[in-house]
Amino acid sequence: MKAIVKTKTGPGVEILDVAKPEIREADILVKVQAASLCGSDLHIYEGTPGYEYLPLPVILGHEFAGEVVEIGRRVQGLAIGDRVTANPTMPCGQCDWCKVGKGGRCRSGFSLGLTGNGAFAEYVVLKAGGDIFKIPDNVSLECASLCEPLSIVLNGVDVSQFQGGQPVVVLGPGPIGLLAVQVLKASGAGPIILTGTTADARRLEIARQLGADIIVNVQEEDPVKAVIRHTGRVNFVFEATGISATIAQGLAMLNPGGKLMVIGIHAEDAVFNPLDLVRKRKSIIGVYGYNQNTWKRSLSLLSTGAINPEPMITHRIPFSKGEEGFMLAHDKTAAKVIFVPEEQ
Template sequence: MGAGLFGPALLTKAKQDHYQKKGGEAMAVKMTQRGAFMHGTDHMIIKEIERPTPGPGQVIVQLEYIGICGSDVHYFHSGKCGSYEVDLSQDFMLGHECAGTVVELGEGVTTLQTGDRVCLEPGITCGQCEFCKAGKYNLCPEVVFLATPPVQGCNEEYIAFPENMCFKLPDNVSTKEGALIEPLSVGFHAANQGNVGVGDSVVILGAGTIGLTTLLSCKAHGAGRIIVADIVPEKLKKAQELGATEVINSRETDALKQIASMTNGRGADVVFETAGSPVTIAQTPFVVRRGGTIVLVGIAPVEEITYNFAQIMDKEATIRSVFRYRNIFPKAVSAVASGAIDVKGLITHEFSFDQIEEAYREALNNKTDLIKAVIRVG
C-alpha cells in the first residue's frame, strides 16, 4: 500500500467510518448489517445499520469472533475508562478485539484476497507525526482506536479497515484465536519493555487477561521462574495452568514477604504490574531486585498514588510503562502459529451475537472464573 494511502486522507476516511455508524432512511436501498450498541449504561441493543463499503486501501472483513476487553466492560457499566468518556446521549458501539474473513477489496488493495482470514490491529495512526516516523506509532496523538470514544468499535458483522492493519492468519490459527491477538500483543509488548530473557525471574502482579498474556509472553521469551500474585483463587489456578511456576494469593498471605522468601530476599529481575491497582503499583519497588526493571502495564487510576521512590533510587531500578503495543501483531500471530504461545486457554466464556448483552453482564459480574469472553458473530 502506498504511503499516501496511509496518510491524512485515509485517516479522514477512517474517522468518518468509525466516528459514526449510520442508520436511518438511506438504508432502504443499501445493504444492512447488525450492530450492537451501548444504549445508556448496563444496556446493549442490536440495530440494523448500514453495511460499510471499502474505501481506497481498505478491505471489508466479515467478523467471526470479537473479544470483550476490560475497557469495554468499564465503558458498558460506567460510560468511562481512564480519562475517556462515552457520550451517553447517543448509542455507542464497543469492541476492539476481532478477527474474521476478508469479503471485499477496496481500490488499490494488493496484499490481501477475499477469503483471507485476518485479525485486526485496532489503532489507525497518521503515519506522519514524529512518533509514527520513529516507529513508536502507539504514541501517535492522531490515532483512531476502535471503541475509544468518540471512535466507535467493532461489535458488528462487517467492518471496513485498512489492509495494512489486517494481519493474515495462517491455516492453523483460528479466527477465535485471532480475536485474542490484541490482548496478547499488550502482554507481548510488556515482555519486550521488560527485556525478559532466558532464565530471568519474573513477578506478575494481577492474573486478569493482561496478566495472563504477560505470563504467556514471558514464558515464550524464556523466563525461568514466573511468580504470579492475585486475590482470586480461580485466576491463580488458570495462571498455573498457563505456566506460572509459583502463585501467591495476596488476600491470604503478605505477597511482599512471600516473594522475599521465595527469592531469598533478592527480588525479581522483572516485575510486571498488570492490575492497575494503587496497592499493587505501590508494591513494585519492594519486589524488584537491585538493578532490576519494573513494567507498569495495568491502567492506573487518574488520581495520584503513593509510591516509594527511595526504594527505586537505592536499587537503581528502572521503571518502564506500556501503552497498547507497536509492531507486535505479526510476531504474536507467528508465536501462536508455531505453538510458542497457546492463547486458547484464556477463553472461558463464549456467547452468540444475540446474547451480547448477557455476555457483557457476565463479563461485568463474574469476578471469579471469567478470564476472556468472546462473541461468536453469525
C-alpha cells in the first residue's frame, strides 16, 4: 500500500510502497478514506525542532476517518463496515497521571502517526482498547477526519471558560484558527476578529464564510492597534499561529485579567513583559489535547450541523501524491488538505 513516511530527520517526507499491516487479536484494521494534514505534520515535513522523538521511519497521520475492514478475535462492539474515527493517543495506563485517571497527560502513551505508524496510508491498525468512535450517518468521513483538531479547539475553549456575548480575537487562520472561529461563533462570540497575512488570502476568505466578522491583515495594520480600534481590548485571545511574536501581541490585546489561550505549537522562545501578568493579572494558558468527552461532543456538533468544516477542506490529494499536499499547506494555498485513497 502507498504510505506517506517520514524516513529521516530534516525536511521532507517520502511516498513508499509498504506492506499492508496485519492485525493482532485485540486490533482492528481500518481502510482510511480521509486523512487530514495537521499543522504538526507540516512541522515534521518542514523539519521544525520539537519532533526529535519520532522513531524513524514512521508513517505520519493522526487525523483520519475510515471503514473497519478487519476485526481481531478479542474485539467487541465494532463490526466490519463501521465508519469510525479515533483518538490517536493511547495512554500507557501505568504512569502517575494514568493511575489517577488523567490519561490525557500520560508520560509515555502511544501516539498514532508520531510514536508509531499512522493514518497517511491506505490502511491503519487501531488498538481496540483506545477511543474509537462510530461516525453518525449524516457526517461525512472527510468532516469526521477533522474531529481531532476540532476536539483540540473545543478543549481550548472549555479551559478558557469563555462566555459568549463578547468580542474575541483569534490569531492565525490555519486549520486550528478556522475551527476556533466556528466553535467561538457557536458559543455566541461576537464580533470575532481574526488575524492573518497576505499569503493567507484564501484562508481568510473561508474564515469569513465560517463566521469571522473582522479580518486583520497584520502586514497592513498593527494587529494590536486594529483590535483596539475595532472593539477595544478583549477578555479572550486564542493564539493559533505558533509564531513567537504573537505572545506579546496577544497580551497587548487583552483587558486586565484577560486570558491568552496558546494553542499553536511554538518552536522558538517568546519575549513578553511579565508585568502584564503581575500588575494587569493577565494569564497565558497553554492548552493541549482533549478527552473522550470532547471527542463525543465534536461528533455531535458535526452531526447537528452546529459546526460545518466543509468549506475548510480545500484540497483532496491521493496518498501517492502526498508531497503535493504538504507543499500546498506549506505555502498556505490550502486551508485543509485531505489525503484520500488512490481510486478517488
